[in-house]
Amino acid sequence: MDAITCLKTRRSIRAYAETPVAQDILEDIVDCARLAPTAMNRQPWTFIAIREQATRQRLAAIVEHAPFLAQAPVCVAVFCAGSEFWVEDGSAAIENLLLAAHAHGLGACWVAGYQLPYTETIRELLGGPPDARLLALVTVGYAAESPAPDKRALADVLRWERFGK
């Protein structure tokens, strides 16, 4: 799959087949994530790949709006520390992660956010140090659905030179 096709066909997947994800594929997906751009090249992240079902079930109970955390074969928790630009840095890595999963024929979904009340609970659950801040959980697995969410048209979002016509 070429890069443009990958970008244009990626969709959030929330229903997964039981097929496990091979370790080398998962490592390659995180390898793509860690190559994302970062402010001053700080690369302030740690990726925790969670395959244990008991842990994913606990995450599904903690996080609102993501019961599929229990069903997806893998969840990658993205933590950052030590950069004032950690949200931007981590978000770039997460998008790489989503696209790399899609390029490998897998589905993925960005879950949660750093301002939500349970991020500290999840940090403690996963044994993170006090300065590690959870940016997102990303579920990964083989898709069992083909969603087609609405997207705003290019003509609705692109303006040339300035706002307005």
Ligand SMILES: Cc1cc2nc3c(=O)[nH]c(=O)nc-3n(C[C@H](O)[C@H](O)[C@H](O)COP(=O)(O)O)c2cc1C
């Ligand atoms: C910061 C952020 C948080 C999100 N959190 C959730 C979530 O908790 N549960 C969920 O099902 N999807 C979540 N999503 C996925 C969005 O719902 C999804 O990207 C959006 O509906 C557009 O669909 P698409 O990714 O298929 O283009 C999140 C996405 C982002 C960027």
